Amino acid sequence: MTVPPAPPARPDSPPSFIAVVDRCDNFRPPLPTPFSPNHTERPALVPFLLSPTTQPPIGLVRAAIVDALQPSPIFITHRPSHEHPRGYISFAAHITTPAARSRAMHSLLAFWRTVRLFPDVIGPTKWRNELYDIFASPFDVLSADTAEGADGAVPKIEPTNYAFSMERAACALFGVVTYGVHMTVYEQDDDGAMRIWVPRRSATKQTWPGFLDNSVAGGIPSSYTPFDALVKEAEEEASISPALTSARAKAEGSVSYFYQADGGWLQPEVEYVYDLRLQPGEIDGGLLPGDTEVEVFKLMPMEEVISRMHAGEFKPNCAVVLLYFLIRHGHVTPDNEPRFLEINTRIHGRFDLDRW
CATH class of the missing domain: 3.30.750.160 (Transcription Regulator spoIIAA)
Structure with missing residues:
Protein backbone atom coordinates (compact mmCIF):
# COMPACT_ATOMS: atom_id res chain seq x y z
CA MET A 1 0.00 0.00 0.00
CA THR A 2 1.41 3.37 -1.04
CA VAL A 3 1.11 6.17 1.50
CA PRO A 4 -0.05 9.39 -0.20
CA PRO A 5 2.20 12.40 0.26
CA ALA A 6 1.26 15.02 2.82
CA PRO A 7 -0.75 17.88 1.34
CA PRO A 8 1.31 20.98 0.60
CA ALA A 9 1.31 23.64 3.28
CA ARG A 10 -0.73 26.75 2.67
CA PRO A 11 1.31 29.86 1.88
CA ASP A 12 0.32 31.38 5.23
CA SER A 13 1.08 28.22 7.25
CA PRO A 14 3.99 28.34 9.71
CA PRO A 15 6.91 26.00 8.92
CA SER A 16 6.66 22.46 10.26
CA PHE A 17 8.73 21.55 13.30
CA ILE A 18 9.79 18.32 11.58
CA ALA A 19 13.05 20.01 10.53
CA VAL A 20 13.80 20.64 14.23
CA VAL A 21 13.39 16.91 14.87
CA ASP A 22 15.46 15.98 11.81
CA ARG A 23 18.48 17.91 13.11
CA CYS A 24 18.50 15.81 16.28
CA ASP A 25 16.90 12.44 15.53
CA ASN A 26 19.00 12.00 12.42
CA PHE A 27 20.09 8.34 12.48
CA ARG A 28 18.35 5.08 11.67
CA PRO A 29 20.15 1.83 12.62
CA PRO A 30 20.67 -0.36 9.56
CA LEU A 31 18.73 -3.61 9.38
CA PRO A 32 20.73 -6.84 9.49
CA THR A 33 21.41 -8.37 6.08
CA PRO A 34 21.17 -12.09 5.34
CA PHE A 35 24.44 -13.80 6.14
CA SER A 36 26.47 -14.96 3.18
CA PRO A 37 29.61 -17.09 3.65
CA ASN A 38 31.08 -15.39 0.59
CA HIS A 39 30.54 -11.91 1.94
CA THR A 40 33.93 -10.38 2.80
CA GLU A 41 33.13 -6.65 2.98
CA ARG A 42 33.41 -5.29 6.52
CA PRO A 43 30.04 -4.04 7.76
CA ALA A 44 29.94 -0.30 8.46
CA GLY A 175 27.34 4.19 20.54
CA VAL A 176 25.90 3.51 24.00
CA VAL A 177 22.74 5.16 25.32
CA THR A 178 23.39 8.12 27.62
CA TYR A 179 21.10 10.16 29.86
CA GLY A 180 20.64 13.80 30.77
CA VAL A 181 18.30 16.30 32.39
CA HIS A 182 16.75 19.42 30.84
CA MET A 183 14.63 22.02 32.59
CA THR A 184 12.70 24.81 30.90
CA VAL A 185 12.40 27.85 33.17
CA TYR A 186 9.59 30.14 32.05
CA GLU A 187 7.27 32.96 33.03
CA GLN A 188 3.61 33.22 32.08
CA ASP A 189 1.25 36.19 32.24
CA ASP A 190 -2.42 36.01 33.14
CA ASP A 191 -3.30 36.23 29.44
CA GLY A 192 -1.20 33.12 28.71
CA ALA A 193 1.77 34.90 27.13
CA MET A 194 5.00 32.99 27.85
CA ARG A 195 8.66 33.88 28.03
CA ILE A 196 11.51 31.40 28.42
CA TRP A 197 14.92 31.91 30.02
CA VAL A 198 17.38 30.97 27.26
CA PRO A 199 21.15 30.74 27.81
CA ARG A 200 23.85 31.09 25.19
CA ARG A 201 26.56 28.48 25.55
CA SER A 202 30.06 29.72 26.20
CA ALA A 203 32.34 30.11 23.20
CA THR A 204 34.83 27.86 25.01
CA LYS A 205 32.47 24.89 25.52
CA GLN A 206 33.86 21.55 24.26
CA THR A 207 30.65 20.98 22.29
CA TRP A 208 28.29 23.35 20.47
CA PRO A 209 30.03 26.59 21.53
CA GLY A 210 27.91 29.70 21.09
CA PHE A 211 24.63 27.87 20.45
CA LEU A 212 21.44 28.53 22.38
CA ASP A 213 20.58 26.00 25.08
CA ASN A 214 17.78 25.00 27.40
CA SER A 215 17.44 26.96 30.64
CA VAL A 216 19.18 24.16 32.56
CA ALA A 217 20.70 21.10 30.92
CA GLY A 218 23.39 18.54 31.60
CA GLY A 219 24.34 14.89 31.63
CA ILE A 220 23.62 12.60 34.58
CA PRO A 221 26.95 11.74 36.24
CA SER A 222 27.68 8.27 37.55
CA SER A 223 25.71 7.40 40.73
CA TYR A 224 23.42 10.47 40.44
CA THR A 225 19.65 10.24 40.19
CA PRO A 226 18.01 12.41 37.51
CA PHE A 227 16.70 14.87 40.10
CA ASP A 228 20.03 15.06 41.93
CA ALA A 229 21.65 15.91 38.60
CA LEU A 230 18.99 18.55 37.91
CA VAL A 231 19.52 20.28 41.26
CA LYS A 232 23.28 20.27 40.67
CA GLU A 233 23.03 21.67 37.13
CA ALA A 234 20.46 24.32 38.07
CA GLU A 235 22.75 25.75 40.74
CA GLU A 236 25.95 25.49 38.66
CA GLU A 237 24.60 26.79 35.35
CA ALA A 238 21.77 29.16 36.29
CA SER A 239 22.39 30.08 39.94
CA ILE A 240 19.02 28.57 40.93
CA SER A 241 19.07 27.55 44.57
CA PRO A 242 18.67 23.86 45.41
CA ALA A 243 15.74 24.81 47.62
CA LEU A 244 13.87 26.44 44.73
CA THR A 245 14.55 23.58 42.32
CA SER A 246 13.54 20.97 44.91
CA ALA A 247 10.31 22.78 45.75
CA ARG A 248 9.16 23.87 42.30
CA ALA A 249 10.70 21.82 39.49
CA LYS A 250 8.01 19.65 37.92
CA ALA A 251 8.87 16.35 36.21
CA GLU A 252 7.26 16.27 32.76
CA GLY A 253 8.44 12.98 31.26
CA SER A 254 11.30 12.40 28.85
CA VAL A 255 12.39 12.61 25.24
CA SER A 256 14.63 10.17 23.38
CA TYR A 257 16.31 10.41 20.00
CA PHE A 258 19.14 8.88 18.00
CA TYR A 259 21.72 11.51 17.07
CA GLN A 260 24.67 11.05 14.72
CA ALA A 261 27.37 13.71 15.00
CA ASP A 262 29.04 15.27 11.96
CA GLY A 263 32.04 12.99 12.48
CA GLY A 264 29.78 9.93 12.20
CA TRP A 265 29.83 9.00 15.89
CA LEU A 266 26.53 7.72 17.31
CA GLN A 267 24.80 9.24 20.33
CA PRO A 268 21.46 7.66 21.29
CA GLU A 269 20.21 9.76 24.20
CA VAL A 270 17.40 10.01 26.75
CA GLU A 271 16.64 13.34 28.41
CA TYR A 272 14.52 13.64 31.55
CA VAL A 273 12.39 16.76 31.17
CA TYR A 274 11.37 19.26 33.87
CA ASP A 275 9.55 22.60 33.96
CA LEU A 276 10.00 25.43 36.45
CA ARG A 277 7.56 28.33 36.34
CA LEU A 278 8.67 31.60 37.85
CA GLN A 279 6.56 34.63 38.59
CA PRO A 280 7.69 37.74 36.66
CA GLY A 281 10.56 39.31 38.58
CA GLU A 282 10.58 36.54 41.19
CA ILE A 283 14.35 36.14 40.98
CA ASP A 284 16.07 39.49 41.36
CA GLY A 285 18.14 40.06 38.22
CA GLY A 286 16.80 36.90 36.56
CA LEU A 287 18.83 33.80 35.82
CA LEU A 288 22.58 34.35 35.98
CA PRO A 289 25.44 32.08 34.88
CA GLY A 290 26.87 30.17 37.81
CA ASP A 291 29.93 28.88 35.97
CA THR A 292 31.85 29.39 32.74
CA GLU A 293 29.64 27.12 30.63
CA VAL A 294 26.99 29.80 30.01
CA GLU A 295 27.78 33.17 28.48
CA VAL A 296 24.52 34.98 29.19
CA PHE A 297 20.79 34.40 29.81
CA LYS A 298 18.00 36.16 27.97
CA LEU A 299 14.28 36.13 28.78
CA MET A 300 12.84 35.45 25.31
CA PRO A 301 9.24 35.86 24.18
CA MET A 302 7.80 32.61 22.85
CA GLU A 303 7.70 33.97 19.30
CA GLU A 304 11.45 34.63 19.36
CA VAL A 305 12.17 31.19 20.80
CA ILE A 306 10.19 29.53 18.02
CA SER A 307 11.85 31.66 15.34
CA ARG A 308 15.33 30.78 16.60
CA MET A 309 14.37 27.09 16.80
CA HIS A 310 13.42 27.09 13.12
CA ALA A 311 16.63 28.97 12.29
CA GLY A 312 18.76 26.22 13.86
CA GLU A 313 20.27 28.48 16.53
CA PHE A 314 19.61 26.02 19.36
CA LYS A 315 21.73 22.97 20.14
CA PRO A 316 19.70 20.25 18.35
CA ASN A 317 18.61 18.26 21.40
CA CYS A 318 17.69 21.44 23.28
CA ALA A 319 15.39 22.41 20.42
CA VAL A 320 13.69 19.01 20.71
CA VAL A 321 13.14 19.50 24.45
CA LEU A 322 11.65 22.92 23.74
CA LEU A 323 9.45 21.39 21.05
CA TYR A 324 8.12 18.93 23.64
CA PHE A 325 7.47 21.93 25.92
CA LEU A 326 5.46 23.59 23.13
CA ILE A 327 3.43 20.41 22.64
CA ARG A 328 2.71 19.98 26.35
CA HIS A 329 1.62 23.59 26.71
CA GLY A 330 -0.67 23.55 23.70
CA HIS A 331 1.39 25.69 21.31
CA VAL A 332 1.97 22.82 18.86
CA THR A 333 -1.15 20.75 18.18
CA PRO A 334 -2.51 18.34 15.57
CA ASP A 335 -4.42 21.29 14.11
CA ASN A 336 -1.43 23.57 13.45
CA GLU A 337 1.34 20.98 12.86
CA PRO A 338 0.75 18.64 9.88
CA ARG A 339 3.53 16.26 11.00
CA PHE A 340 2.31 16.12 14.61
CA LEU A 341 2.12 12.32 14.93
CA GLU A 342 5.51 11.72 13.33
CA ILE A 343 7.08 14.35 15.58
CA ASN A 344 5.60 12.81 18.74
CA THR A 345 6.80 9.36 17.74
CA ARG A 346 10.29 10.50 16.75
CA ILE A 347 11.00 12.34 20.02
CA HIS A 348 10.04 9.27 22.05
CA GLY A 349 12.06 6.67 20.17
CA ARG A 350 13.35 3.31 21.43
CA PHE A 351 16.47 3.17 19.20
CA ASP A 352 15.48 -0.14 17.52
CA LEU A 353 17.86 -1.98 19.83
CA ASP A 354 16.49 -5.36 18.79
CA ARG A 355 17.58 -4.65 15.20
CA TRP A 356 21.23 -3.99 16.00
Whole structure:
Protein backbone atom coordinates (compact mmCIF):
# COMPACT_ATOMS: atom_id res chain seq x y z
CA MET A 1 0.00 0.00 0.00
CA THR A 2 1.41 3.37 -1.04
CA VAL A 3 1.11 6.17 1.50
CA PRO A 4 -0.05 9.39 -0.20
CA PRO A 5 2.20 12.40 0.26
CA ALA A 6 1.26 15.02 2.82
CA PRO A 7 -0.75 17.88 1.34
CA PRO A 8 1.31 20.98 0.60
CA ALA A 9 1.31 23.64 3.28
CA ARG A 10 -0.73 26.75 2.67
CA PRO A 11 1.31 29.86 1.88
CA ASP A 12 0.32 31.38 5.23
CA SER A 13 1.08 28.22 7.25
CA PRO A 14 3.99 28.34 9.71
CA PRO A 15 6.91 26.00 8.92
CA SER A 16 6.66 22.46 10.26
CA PHE A 17 8.73 21.55 13.30
CA ILE A 18 9.79 18.32 11.58
CA ALA A 19 13.05 20.01 10.53
CA VAL A 20 13.80 20.64 14.23
CA VAL A 21 13.39 16.91 14.87
CA ASP A 22 15.46 15.98 11.81
CA ARG A 23 18.48 17.91 13.11
CA CYS A 24 18.50 15.81 16.28
CA ASP A 25 16.90 12.44 15.53
CA ASN A 26 19.00 12.00 12.42
CA PHE A 27 20.09 8.34 12.48
CA ARG A 28 18.35 5.08 11.67
CA PRO A 29 20.15 1.83 12.62
CA PRO A 30 20.67 -0.36 9.56
CA LEU A 31 18.73 -3.61 9.38
CA PRO A 32 20.73 -6.84 9.49
CA THR A 33 21.41 -8.37 6.08
CA PRO A 34 21.17 -12.09 5.34
CA PHE A 35 24.44 -13.80 6.14
CA SER A 36 26.47 -14.96 3.18
CA PRO A 37 29.61 -17.09 3.65
CA ASN A 38 31.08 -15.39 0.59
CA HIS A 39 30.54 -11.91 1.94
CA THR A 40 33.93 -10.38 2.80
CA GLU A 41 33.13 -6.65 2.98
CA ARG A 42 33.41 -5.29 6.52
CA PRO A 43 30.04 -4.04 7.76
CA ALA A 44 29.94 -0.30 8.46
CA LEU A 45 28.54 -0.73 11.98
CA VAL A 46 29.01 -3.56 14.45
CA PRO A 47 26.87 -4.28 17.56
CA PHE A 48 28.47 -4.08 21.00
CA LEU A 49 27.27 -6.83 23.40
CA LEU A 50 28.21 -7.23 27.05
CA SER A 51 28.86 -10.91 26.36
CA PRO A 52 28.03 -13.49 23.67
CA THR A 53 24.92 -14.49 25.62
CA THR A 54 23.45 -11.05 26.38
CA GLN A 55 20.80 -9.37 24.29
CA PRO A 56 20.01 -6.80 23.09
CA PRO A 57 23.26 -4.99 22.21
CA ILE A 58 24.17 -1.99 24.36
CA GLY A 59 26.03 -0.08 21.66
CA LEU A 60 26.82 0.23 17.98
CA VAL A 61 30.42 0.84 16.87
CA ARG A 62 32.12 1.89 13.65
CA ALA A 63 34.77 -0.12 11.83
CA ALA A 64 37.47 2.24 13.16
CA ILE A 65 36.70 1.08 16.70
CA VAL A 66 36.83 -2.58 15.69
CA ASP A 67 40.22 -1.94 14.09
CA ALA A 68 41.50 -0.15 17.22
CA LEU A 69 40.58 -3.18 19.31
CA GLN A 70 42.84 -5.52 17.32
CA PRO A 71 44.27 -7.19 19.29
CA SER A 72 42.86 -6.45 22.72
CA PRO A 73 42.85 -8.31 26.05
CA ILE A 74 39.63 -6.48 26.91
CA PHE A 75 37.38 -7.07 23.90
CA ILE A 76 36.73 -9.97 21.56
CA THR A 77 35.69 -9.45 17.95
CA HIS A 78 33.22 -12.10 16.81
CA ARG A 79 32.86 -13.08 13.16
CA PRO A 80 29.56 -12.72 11.26
CA SER A 81 27.13 -15.59 11.69
CA HIS A 82 23.52 -16.40 10.89
CA GLU A 83 22.47 -14.97 14.27
CA HIS A 84 24.77 -11.92 13.99
CA PRO A 85 25.10 -11.08 10.26
CA ARG A 86 27.49 -8.20 10.94
CA GLY A 87 29.44 -9.89 13.70
CA TYR A 88 29.83 -8.10 17.03
CA ILE A 89 32.26 -7.11 19.77
CA SER A 90 31.96 -8.07 23.43
CA PHE A 91 34.00 -7.90 26.60
CA ALA A 92 36.49 -10.72 27.02
CA ALA A 93 35.23 -13.82 28.82
CA HIS A 94 37.01 -12.99 32.09
CA ILE A 95 35.47 -9.51 32.33
CA THR A 96 32.04 -10.27 33.75
CA THR A 97 31.22 -7.76 36.51
CA PRO A 98 30.39 -4.04 36.42
CA ALA A 99 33.52 -3.28 38.43
CA ALA A 100 35.74 -5.27 36.05
CA ARG A 101 34.13 -3.69 32.97
CA SER A 102 34.57 -0.19 34.43
CA ARG A 103 38.26 -0.80 35.14
CA ALA A 104 38.84 -2.36 31.72
CA MET A 105 37.11 0.48 29.89
CA HIS A 106 39.05 3.08 31.88
CA SER A 107 42.34 1.38 31.02
CA LEU A 108 41.49 1.19 27.33
CA LEU A 109 40.30 4.78 27.03
CA ALA A 110 43.23 6.18 29.01
CA PHE A 111 45.58 4.41 26.59
CA TRP A 112 43.74 5.71 23.54
CA ARG A 113 43.85 9.22 24.96
CA THR A 114 47.60 8.94 25.64
CA VAL A 115 48.38 7.82 22.08
CA ARG A 116 45.94 10.45 20.71
CA LEU A 117 43.57 8.00 19.11
CA PHE A 118 40.21 9.54 18.15
CA PRO A 119 41.26 13.06 19.23
CA ASP A 120 38.03 14.54 17.82
CA VAL A 121 36.16 12.67 20.55
CA ILE A 122 38.53 12.06 23.48
CA GLY A 123 41.38 14.46 22.76
CA PRO A 124 42.70 16.85 25.45
CA THR A 125 40.03 19.48 24.75
CA LYS A 126 37.20 16.91 24.59
CA TRP A 127 37.92 14.72 27.63
CA ARG A 128 35.43 15.57 30.40
CA ASN A 129 36.87 13.58 33.32
CA GLU A 130 33.31 12.63 34.23
CA LEU A 131 31.80 9.15 34.35
CA TYR A 132 28.49 8.04 32.86
CA ASP A 133 26.68 4.87 33.92
CA ILE A 134 25.88 2.42 31.12
CA PHE A 135 22.97 -0.01 31.41
CA ALA A 136 22.26 -3.38 29.85
CA SER A 137 18.73 -2.29 28.92
CA PRO A 138 18.27 1.46 28.46
CA PHE A 139 14.57 1.50 29.44
CA ASP A 140 14.79 -0.80 32.46
CA VAL A 141 15.58 0.15 36.08
CA LEU A 142 18.35 2.74 35.89
CA SER A 143 20.27 2.83 39.14
CA ALA A 144 23.77 2.04 40.28
CA ASP A 145 25.09 2.49 43.81
CA THR A 146 28.72 3.30 43.11
CA ALA A 147 31.76 4.62 44.92
CA GLU A 148 34.37 6.64 43.09
CA GLY A 149 37.70 4.85 42.77
CA ALA A 150 41.08 5.86 41.43
CA ASP A 151 40.35 4.25 38.09
CA GLY A 152 36.61 4.77 37.81
CA ALA A 153 33.40 3.84 39.56
CA VAL A 154 33.59 0.65 41.63
CA PRO A 155 30.07 -0.60 42.40
CA LYS A 156 29.19 -1.37 46.01
CA ILE A 157 25.95 -2.97 44.84
CA GLU A 158 25.52 -4.47 41.39
CA PRO A 159 21.94 -4.10 40.13
CA THR A 160 21.27 -6.52 37.31
CA ASN A 161 20.72 -3.73 34.78
CA TYR A 162 23.82 -1.69 35.64
CA ALA A 163 26.62 -2.72 33.25
CA PHE A 164 29.60 -0.41 33.90
CA SER A 165 30.72 3.23 33.97
CA MET A 166 32.88 5.05 31.44
CA GLU A 167 34.29 8.46 30.50
CA ARG A 168 31.49 10.69 29.29
CA ALA A 169 33.27 11.93 26.17
CA ALA A 170 33.99 8.38 24.98
CA CYS A 171 30.39 7.18 25.01
CA ALA A 172 29.96 8.21 21.37
CA LEU A 173 32.82 5.91 20.35
CA PHE A 174 30.80 2.91 21.49
CA GLY A 175 27.34 4.19 20.54
CA VAL A 176 25.90 3.51 24.00
CA VAL A 177 22.74 5.16 25.32
CA THR A 178 23.39 8.12 27.62
CA TYR A 179 21.10 10.16 29.86
CA GLY A 180 20.64 13.80 30.77
CA VAL A 181 18.30 16.30 32.39
CA HIS A 182 16.75 19.42 30.84
CA MET A 183 14.63 22.02 32.59
CA THR A 184 12.70 24.81 30.90
CA VAL A 185 12.40 27.85 33.17
CA TYR A 186 9.59 30.14 32.05
CA GLU A 187 7.27 32.96 33.03
CA GLN A 188 3.61 33.22 32.08
CA ASP A 189 1.25 36.19 32.24
CA ASP A 190 -2.42 36.01 33.14
CA ASP A 191 -3.30 36.23 29.44
CA GLY A 192 -1.20 33.12 28.71
CA ALA A 193 1.77 34.90 27.13
CA MET A 194 5.00 32.99 27.85
CA ARG A 195 8.66 33.88 28.03
CA ILE A 196 11.51 31.40 28.42
CA TRP A 197 14.92 31.91 30.02
CA VAL A 198 17.38 30.97 27.26
CA PRO A 199 21.15 30.74 27.81
CA ARG A 200 23.85 31.09 25.19
CA ARG A 201 26.56 28.48 25.55
CA SER A 202 30.06 29.72 26.20
CA ALA A 203 32.34 30.11 23.20
CA THR A 204 34.83 27.86 25.01
CA LYS A 205 32.47 24.89 25.52
CA GLN A 206 33.86 21.55 24.26
CA THR A 207 30.65 20.98 22.29
CA TRP A 208 28.29 23.35 20.47
CA PRO A 209 30.03 26.59 21.53
CA GLY A 210 27.91 29.70 21.09
CA PHE A 211 24.63 27.87 20.45
CA LEU A 212 21.44 28.53 22.38
CA ASP A 213 20.58 26.00 25.08
CA ASN A 214 17.78 25.00 27.40
CA SER A 215 17.44 26.96 30.64
CA VAL A 216 19.18 24.16 32.56
CA ALA A 217 20.70 21.10 30.92
CA GLY A 218 23.39 18.54 31.60
CA GLY A 219 24.34 14.89 31.63
CA ILE A 220 23.62 12.60 34.58
CA PRO A 221 26.95 11.74 36.24
CA SER A 222 27.68 8.27 37.55
CA SER A 223 25.71 7.40 40.73
CA TYR A 224 23.42 10.47 40.44
CA THR A 225 19.65 10.24 40.19
CA PRO A 226 18.01 12.41 37.51
CA PHE A 227 16.70 14.87 40.10
CA ASP A 228 20.03 15.06 41.93
CA ALA A 229 21.65 15.91 38.60
CA LEU A 230 18.99 18.55 37.91
CA VAL A 231 19.52 20.28 41.26
CA LYS A 232 23.28 20.27 40.67
CA GLU A 233 23.03 21.67 37.13
CA ALA A 234 20.46 24.32 38.07
CA GLU A 235 22.75 25.75 40.74
CA GLU A 236 25.95 25.49 38.66
CA GLU A 237 24.60 26.79 35.35
CA ALA A 238 21.77 29.16 36.29
CA SER A 239 22.39 30.08 39.94
CA ILE A 240 19.02 28.57 40.93
CA SER A 241 19.07 27.55 44.57
CA PRO A 242 18.67 23.86 45.41
CA ALA A 243 15.74 24.81 47.62
CA LEU A 244 13.87 26.44 44.73
CA THR A 245 14.55 23.58 42.32
CA SER A 246 13.54 20.97 44.91
CA ALA A 247 10.31 22.78 45.75
CA ARG A 248 9.16 23.87 42.30
CA ALA A 249 10.70 21.82 39.49
CA LYS A 250 8.01 19.65 37.92
CA ALA A 251 8.87 16.35 36.21
CA GLU A 252 7.26 16.27 32.76
CA GLY A 253 8.44 12.98 31.26
CA SER A 254 11.30 12.40 28.85
CA VAL A 255 12.39 12.61 25.24
CA SER A 256 14.63 10.17 23.38
CA TYR A 257 16.31 10.41 20.00
CA PHE A 258 19.14 8.88 18.00
CA TYR A 259 21.72 11.51 17.07
CA GLN A 260 24.67 11.05 14.72
CA ALA A 261 27.37 13.71 15.00
CA ASP A 262 29.04 15.27 11.96
CA GLY A 263 32.04 12.99 12.48
CA GLY A 264 29.78 9.93 12.20
CA TRP A 265 29.83 9.00 15.89
CA LEU A 266 26.53 7.72 17.31
CA GLN A 267 24.80 9.24 20.33
CA PRO A 268 21.46 7.66 21.29
CA GLU A 269 20.21 9.76 24.20
CA VAL A 270 17.40 10.01 26.75
CA GLU A 271 16.64 13.34 28.41
CA TYR A 272 14.52 13.64 31.55
CA VAL A 273 12.39 16.76 31.17
CA TYR A 274 11.37 19.26 33.87
CA ASP A 275 9.55 22.60 33.96
CA LEU A 276 10.00 25.43 36.45
CA ARG A 277 7.56 28.33 36.34
CA LEU A 278 8.67 31.60 37.85
CA GLN A 279 6.56 34.63 38.59
CA PRO A 280 7.69 37.74 36.66
CA GLY A 281 10.56 39.31 38.58
CA GLU A 282 10.58 36.54 41.19
CA ILE A 283 14.35 36.14 40.98
CA ASP A 284 16.07 39.49 41.36
CA GLY A 285 18.14 40.06 38.22
CA GLY A 286 16.80 36.90 36.56
CA LEU A 287 18.83 33.80 35.82
CA LEU A 288 22.58 34.35 35.98
CA PRO A 289 25.44 32.08 34.88
CA GLY A 290 26.87 30.17 37.81
CA ASP A 291 29.93 28.88 35.97
CA THR A 292 31.85 29.39 32.74
CA GLU A 293 29.64 27.12 30.63
CA VAL A 294 26.99 29.80 30.01
CA GLU A 295 27.78 33.17 28.48
CA VAL A 296 24.52 34.98 29.19
CA PHE A 297 20.79 34.40 29.81
CA LYS A 298 18.00 36.16 27.97
CA LEU A 299 14.28 36.13 28.78
CA MET A 300 12.84 35.45 25.31
CA PRO A 301 9.24 35.86 24.18
CA MET A 302 7.80 32.61 22.85
CA GLU A 303 7.70 33.97 19.30
CA GLU A 304 11.45 34.63 19.36
CA VAL A 305 12.17 31.19 20.80
CA ILE A 306 10.19 29.53 18.02
CA SER A 307 11.85 31.66 15.34
CA ARG A 308 15.33 30.78 16.60
CA MET A 309 14.37 27.09 16.80
CA HIS A 310 13.42 27.09 13.12
CA ALA A 311 16.63 28.97 12.29
CA GLY A 312 18.76 26.22 13.86
CA GLU A 313 20.27 28.48 16.53
CA PHE A 314 19.61 26.02 19.36
CA LYS A 315 21.73 22.97 20.14
CA PRO A 316 19.70 20.25 18.35
CA ASN A 317 18.61 18.26 21.40
CA CYS A 318 17.69 21.44 23.28
CA ALA A 319 15.39 22.41 20.42
CA VAL A 320 13.69 19.01 20.71
CA VAL A 321 13.14 19.50 24.45
CA LEU A 322 11.65 22.92 23.74
CA LEU A 323 9.45 21.39 21.05
CA TYR A 324 8.12 18.93 23.64
CA PHE A 325 7.47 21.93 25.92
CA LEU A 326 5.46 23.59 23.13
CA ILE A 327 3.43 20.41 22.64
CA ARG A 328 2.71 19.98 26.35
CA HIS A 329 1.62 23.59 26.71
CA GLY A 330 -0.67 23.55 23.70
CA HIS A 331 1.39 25.69 21.31
CA VAL A 332 1.97 22.82 18.86
CA THR A 333 -1.15 20.75 18.18
CA PRO A 334 -2.51 18.34 15.57
CA ASP A 335 -4.42 21.29 14.11
CA ASN A 336 -1.43 23.57 13.45
CA GLU A 337 1.34 20.98 12.86
CA PRO A 338 0.75 18.64 9.88
CA ARG A 339 3.53 16.26 11.00
CA PHE A 340 2.31 16.12 14.61
CA LEU A 341 2.12 12.32 14.93
CA GLU A 342 5.51 11.72 13.33
CA ILE A 343 7.08 14.35 15.58
CA ASN A 344 5.60 12.81 18.74
CA THR A 345 6.80 9.36 17.74
CA ARG A 346 10.29 10.50 16.75
CA ILE A 347 11.00 12.34 20.02
CA HIS A 348 10.04 9.27 22.05
CA GLY A 349 12.06 6.67 20.17
CA ARG A 350 13.35 3.31 21.43
CA PHE A 351 16.47 3.17 19.20
CA ASP A 352 15.48 -0.14 17.52
CA LEU A 353 17.86 -1.98 19.83
CA ASP A 354 16.49 -5.36 18.79
CA ARG A 355 17.58 -4.65 15.20
CA TRP A 356 21.23 -3.99 16.00
